[in-house]
Amino acid sequence: MKLKYVSTLVVSCFIAFSAVANNAPNFDDEDLKVAAQLRxxxxxxxxxxxxxxxxxxxxxxxMAGTPGDAAAVKWGVAKLEELGFDKVWTEPVTFPTWKRGVESAEVLxxxxxxxxxxxxxFSVATPEGGLSAEIIEFEDLEALKAAPADAAKGKIVFIKNRMERARDGSGYGPAVAARGQGASEAAKKGAVGILIRSIGTDSHRMAHTGVMRYEEGITKIPAAALSAPDAxxxxxMIRRGKPVTVKMTIGAKNGEEYTSHNVIGEITGSEKPEEYVIIGAHLDSWDLGTGALDDGAGIGITVAAAKLILDLPERPKRSIRVIMFANEEQGLIGGKAYAEAHKDDIKNIITAAESDFGAGKIWRIDSKVKPEAIPAVKQMADVMAPLGISYGNNNAGGGPDLIPLRGKGISVFSLRQDGTDYFDYHHxxxxxxxxxxxESLKQNTAAYVIFAYLSAQMNGDFGTGFNQK
Amino acid sequence: MKLKYVSTLVVSCFIAFSAVANNAPNFDDEDLKVAAQLRxxxxxxxxxxxxxxxxxxxxxxxMAGTPGDAAAVKWGVAKLEELGFDKVWTEPVTFPTWKRGVESAEVLxxxxxxxxxxxxxFSVATPEGGLSAEIIEFEDLEALKAAPADAAKGKIVFIKNRMERARDGSGYGPAVAARGQGASEAAKKGAVGILIRSIGTDSHRMAHTGVMRYEEGITKIPAAALSAPDAxxxxxMIRRGKPVTVKMTIGAKNGEEYTSHNVIGEITGSEKPEEYVIIGAHLDSWDLGTGALDDGAGIGITVAAAKLILDLPERPKRSIRVIMFANEEQGLIGGKAYAEAHKDDIKNIITAAESDFGAGKIWRIDSKVKPEAIPAVKQMADVMAPLGISYGNNNAGGGPDLIPLRGKGISVFSLRQDGTDYFDYHHxxxxxxxxxxxESLKQNTAAYVIFAYLSAQMNGDFGTGFNQK
Structure with a gap:
C-alpha cells in the first residue's frame, strides 16, 4: 500500500513534469540568436x-484636443508609412477637452x-480678475482631510507635501493624490482655491501640471501647482506668522468634445498573422514642454525597435503592432478606446509592453504571465543581460495605456526604466x-526589440486571464 | 675699485632690504590669531x-527702479540697524529705468x-501685435559682423553661440558680447529683431536676461534671449532647410528716471576711523528670480562677516564699510555713484572686495596691491588656507561695483568663488x-571676515594708484 502510493506519486510527478516540459513556452535557439543580433x-x-x-x-x-494633437497623428501616420510598416491605420478616440488660459499668481x-x-x-477658472485670499497650509492631503469642516473657509489651501526621488518612481503615487483629489477635499473644508507644491523631484522654477478631477456634487474650485522654489x-513666508494673502488668476476652461486617433503600425506575421504582440507609447503630451521624455522617448524606442524587425529578411511568425496611444495624459483615453474596440479579439494579443517612463536605462524586466511561461521570460531576460537588465518578478503592470487591456486579461511586461530624474522634468x-x-535610448530599443521579436516567435504562449475584474 | 664697488653694492642692498623690512605692511600675531578665531x-x-x-x-x-528696489533699500537699512552697525546711512543713486512687459514668441x-x-x-518693444519675420542664423557675433550689409534685411537674427562652463566664469566674457551688442550689429545688417541663445550654461527652459545697449545712430530693434532648449x-528646425518664421512680442519700455540708494553700514574704527575697508555686494537683482545668488549671497556673506567683527569686544583700528550697491545690473550705477560721491576721499579707502559671483566656495585670493604688500597678503592667505583658499596673483579686479573706485586708484582683492554652476541660474x-x-556660504563668510578684519588692523597699507586712467 505504502509502496503503491509512493510509486503513484512518482509517476504523477513525472507526468506533471513532462507536461510542463512539453508545453512550457520556449524559444528556438535560432530565434534567441536573432534576438541577440537585433539587440x-x-x-x-x-x-x-x-x-x-x-x-x-x-x-x-x-496636448489632447489641440492642433498639436492633430499634427502628431498626421506625423505618426507619415512616420510609420515612411518606415515601411506593413499596415498603418488609425482608430478614433473621443474625449472631453480642456484649454489652458492665462495663469499667474502673486503674494499680495x-x-x-x-x-x-x-x-x-481640468481646473476651472478663477473669477474674472483673479481670486485673492489668505493661504492656509497643510502638510499633505491626509492632514487636509483630517481638518475640521470649515477649516479652510474662504481661504486658498496650500498643500506642501514633497515627492520623494526614487529609481522606480515610487514617490509619485503617494504624492500625486494631492493633485488629483486636493481641490475637492479643499472645497469640502470651505476653500475657494488650492495651490499644491508641484508633484516633482526637481528644484527648478517651473511648475508641474497634470490632471485633476472634481468629485461629483462638490464645489469646483480653481487648482494650480507651484514650482518647488515657490512652494x-x-x-x-508662512513660518513668519503673519497672514499671507495670495492672488491667483487662472483662465482655463473646458472645450468641445474632440476626436483624436490611436495610430497603429503593424508588422504582419508570416505564420499566425492574427496573433500579435503590442509595443507602444502615448503620442499625446502635456502642453508645457515638447514631450520629449513623456512620451516622445517611448515613441522613439518602440518604433525604432519595430523597424529593426521590419528590416529582417523575413517577417516574424506573429504580427507586431506598434500603438501610439491618443490622450494618455487626461485619463488613458486612447488605451480605453483600444481595449473597447478590440474587446472581441483580446485572445489574439500575445502580450504587450508600453514605454512611458522617460529615457532612462532599463534595469529590470517584470512579467505578468502564467507560471509555466516564466522560464521563457528568463530566457528572454538572458538575452537582455548584456544590457544590464535582469528578471524581476511576475507582477508587471505593463504601462498606463495597457491597464484597460489588462482588465480584459492580457499578459503584460514591464521593462522598468531608471526614473531617478524623470520627475525633475515630468509635465x-x-x-x-x-x-x-x-545612448540610454539605444539600450531601451535593444530591450524592446528582444521583447517584441521573441514574443512574436515563441513556442507556446504567455497565458491569459490576468487582472480580469 | 672693484672691491669698493662691491662694498657699496652690499651696503646699498642692505639699506634697500631694511627699508622693505621696516615699511612692508604686516599683521601683528595677535591680529592673525583673532582672524583665525573669526574664521x-x-x-x-x-x-x-x-x-x-x-x-x-x-x-x-x-530690479532697479521697481517697488522691489525701494523695498530692498528699506530692508537693507533695517537689517544693518538691527545688527548693530555703528553708523547706517544711504546715498542717492539716480538712473534711467526700464520696464519688462509681455514677452512671448512662437514659430509660425x-x-x-x-x-x-x-x-x-533696455530692449525696445515690438510693434503692437508682435513682429513676424523669417529667421536668419549666425554662429556668433563675429559672423554677424562679417556678413554683408543687407544680409539680414527684414529678418530676425538668431545668434546661436554657446557659453562654455568654467570654474572662473571665463566663458561669460566671450559669449556675452552677443547680448550687449547683438541688436545694433543685427540692425546694421537690416534686421528687424534679434534672438540670442541665452548667455548661460544650463539646459533648462528658462531664458537668461541681462542688459544690452543700442549703439548711437543705429535703429533700435527688439532683442530677446531664447532658453537653451528653445535655441x-x-x-x-533651421537645419531642415525650410524658411523658419517666428513671431516675437515684447512689450518692454523705458520708464522715468529713478533715485535709489546705496545702503552703507559702518563699523567705526578705534584708532583711524577715517580710514576704511570696503566689503560689499549689490542689492539690486534682475526681476525674474529672487536674486538669491545674484547677489543676495554677496549681501549675506559680507554683512555676516561684518557682524562677526561687530561682536568682538573691541572695534578694529580702522573702519569697515559694508556697501550694498544700488543698480549694478544695469550699468554699475551704484558703484559709479559711490566713487563719484567719495572722489575727494579715495586715499582713505585701505582696500576693497565685492562678493558678486554666487554662493560657490572661494578657492583663491588675488590682490591688486603694491609689491611690498604681497608678503602681507600671503600672511592673510595663510589664515584662509584651512578653508581651501590659496594666494593667486596680483591682478585682482575686485568686483564690478569697484571698477569705478579702481579707476581712482584703490587697491582691491578678489576672493574668487567656484562659479561652475553660477551661469546655470544667472539672470x-x-x-x-x-x-x-x-555650507559654502559659511566658507565665504569666513574668508571675508579674515580679509576685512586683517585689512582694518594691518600695519602699513596696500598702496594706491592702481588702475588709474
Whole structure:
C-alpha cells in the first residue's frame, strides 16, 4: 500500500513534469540568436533618437484636443508609412477637452512678489480678475482631510507635501493624490482655491501640471501647482506668522468634445498573422514642454525597435503592432478606446509592453504571465543581460495605456526604466529633447526589440486571464 | 675699485632690504590669531544664509527702479540697524529705468510651436501685435559682423553661440558680447529683431536676461534671449532647410528716471576711523528670480562677516564699510555713484572686495596691491588656507561695483568663488534660495571676515594708484 502510493506519486510527478516540459513556452535557439543580433543592431542605431527629435521639432507640444494633437497623428501616420510598416491605420478616440488660459499668481501681503504656478488639467477658472485670499497650509492631503469642516473657509489651501526621488518612481503615487483629489477635499473644508507644491523631484522654477478631477456634487474650485522654489518661498513666508494673502488668476476652461486617433503600425506575421504582440507609447503630451521624455522617448524606442524587425529578411511568425496611444495624459483615453474596440479579439494579443517612463536605462524586466511561461521570460531576460537588465518578478503592470487591456486579461511586461530624474522634468516646460540621452535610448530599443521579436516567435504562449475584474 | 664697488653694492642692498623690512605692511600675531578665531566662528554661524533667506523672502525680486528696489533699500537699512552697525546711512543713486512687459514668441512656420524667451534689459518693444519675420542664423557675433550689409534685411537674427562652463566664469566674457551688442550689429545688417541663445550654461527652459545697449545712430530693434532648449529647437528646425518664421512680442519700455540708494553700514574704527575697508555686494537683482545668488549671497556673506567683527569686544583700528550697491545690473550705477560721491576721499579707502559671483566656495585670493604688500597678503592667505583658499596673483579686479573706485586708484582683492554652476541660474527665474548651499556660504563668510578684519588692523597699507586712467 505504502509502496503503491509512493510509486503513484512518482509517476504523477513525472507526468506533471513532462507536461510542463512539453508545453512550457520556449524559444528556438535560432530565434534567441536573432534576438541577440537585433539587440546589437539597436545599440548601433540612432533611429530612436531621430524619431524623438522629429516629433519634438516638427510637432512639439501635443496636448489632447489641440492642433498639436492633430499634427502628431498626421506625423505618426507619415512616420510609420515612411518606415515601411506593413499596415498603418488609425482608430478614433473621443474625449472631453480642456484649454489652458492665462495663469499667474502673486503674494499680495505681507511680502508682495510673483509666484510661478501652472493650472492643473481640468481646473476651472478663477473669477474674472483673479481670486485673492489668505493661504492656509497643510502638510499633505491626509492632514487636509483630517481638518475640521470649515477649516479652510474662504481661504486658498496650500498643500506642501514633497515627492520623494526614487529609481522606480515610487514617490509619485503617494504624492500625486494631492493633485488629483486636493481641490475637492479643499472645497469640502470651505476653500475657494488650492495651490499644491508641484508633484516633482526637481528644484527648478517651473511648475508641474497634470490632471485633476472634481468629485461629483462638490464645489469646483480653481487648482494650480507651484514650482518647488515657490512652494519653499510660501512656506518661508508662512513660518513668519503673519497672514499671507495670495492672488491667483487662472483662465482655463473646458472645450468641445474632440476626436483624436490611436495610430497603429503593424508588422504582419508570416505564420499566425492574427496573433500579435503590442509595443507602444502615448503620442499625446502635456502642453508645457515638447514631450520629449513623456512620451516622445517611448515613441522613439518602440518604433525604432519595430523597424529593426521590419528590416529582417523575413517577417516574424506573429504580427507586431506598434500603438501610439491618443490622450494618455487626461485619463488613458486612447488605451480605453483600444481595449473597447478590440474587446472581441483580446485572445489574439500575445502580450504587450508600453514605454512611458522617460529615457532612462532599463534595469529590470517584470512579467505578468502564467507560471509555466516564466522560464521563457528568463530566457528572454538572458538575452537582455548584456544590457544590464535582469528578471524581476511576475507582477508587471505593463504601462498606463495597457491597464484597460489588462482588465480584459492580457499578459503584460514591464521593462522598468531608471526614473531617478524623470520627475525633475515630468509635465513641465523642461520636458525637452536635450533631456534625452541618445545612448540610454539605444539600450531601451535593444530591450524592446528582444521583447517584441521573441514574443512574436515563441513556442507556446504567455497565458491569459490576468487582472480580469 | 672693484672691491669698493662691491662694498657699496652690499651696503646699498642692505639699506634697500631694511627699508622693505621696516615699511612692508604686516599683521601683528595677535591680529592673525583673532582672524583665525573669526574664521572659525563664521563656520559655526548661519547668519549669512539667514540674511539671504530674509532678503529673498521678504523682498524677492528687486530690479532697479521697481517697488522691489525701494523695498530692498528699506530692508537693507533695517537689517544693518538691527545688527548693530555703528553708523547706517544711504546715498542717492539716480538712473534711467526700464520696464519688462509681455514677452512671448512662437514659430509660425513650418512647425508651429511656442518658444520661451525673455527680453534683454533696455530692449525696445515690438510693434503692437508682435513682429513676424523669417529667421536668419549666425554662429556668433563675429559672423554677424562679417556678413554683408543687407544680409539680414527684414529678418530676425538668431545668434546661436554657446557659453562654455568654467570654474572662473571665463566663458561669460566671450559669449556675452552677443547680448550687449547683438541688436545694433543685427540692425546694421537690416534686421528687424534679434534672438540670442541665452548667455548661460544650463539646459533648462528658462531664458537668461541681462542688459544690452543700442549703439548711437543705429535703429533700435527688439532683442530677446531664447532658453537653451528653445535655441536647440530653432537650430533643429533651421537645419531642415525650410524658411523658419517666428513671431516675437515684447512689450518692454523705458520708464522715468529713478533715485535709489546705496545702503552703507559702518563699523567705526578705534584708532583711524577715517580710514576704511570696503566689503560689499549689490542689492539690486534682475526681476525674474529672487536674486538669491545674484547677489543676495554677496549681501549675506559680507554683512555676516561684518557682524562677526561687530561682536568682538573691541572695534578694529580702522573702519569697515559694508556697501550694498544700488543698480549694478544695469550699468554699475551704484558703484559709479559711490566713487563719484567719495572722489575727494579715495586715499582713505585701505582696500576693497565685492562678493558678486554666487554662493560657490572661494578657492583663491588675488590682490591688486603694491609689491611690498604681497608678503602681507600671503600672511592673510595663510589664515584662509584651512578653508581651501590659496594666494593667486596680483591682478585682482575686485568686483564690478569697484571698477569705478579702481579707476581712482584703490587697491582691491578678489576672493574668487567656484562659479561652475553660477551661469546655470544667472539672470533667470531659477535664481532662488534653494540654489544657495549654506555650507559654502559659511566658507565665504569666513574668508571675508579674515580679509576685512586683517585689512582694518594691518600695519602699513596696500598702496594706491592702481588702475588709474
Amino acid at each position: 546589437d543592431k539597436a545599440l548601433d542605431s540612432s533611429l530612436d533618437y531621430d524619431i524623438v527629435e522629429s516629433l519634438t521639432t516638427e510637432v512639439g507640444p501635443r 501681503s505681507p511680502y508682495p512678489q510673483p509666484l510661478v504656478i501652472t493650472a492643473l488639467g 519653499d518661498l510660501l512656506e518661508n 513641465t516646460p523642461n520636458d525637452t529633447l536635450d533631456k534625452v540621452d541618445p | 572659525d566662528k563664521a563656520l559655526d554661524s548661519s547668519l549669512d544664509y539667514d540674511i539671504v533667506e530674509s532678503l529673498t523672502t521678504e523682498v524677492g525680486p528687486r 512656420s513650418p512647425y508651429p510651436q511656442p518658444l520661451v524667451i525673455t527680453a534683454l534689459g 536647440d529647437l530653432l537650430e533643429n 533667470t527665474p531659477n535664481d532662488t534660495l534653494d540654489k544657495v548651499d549654506p
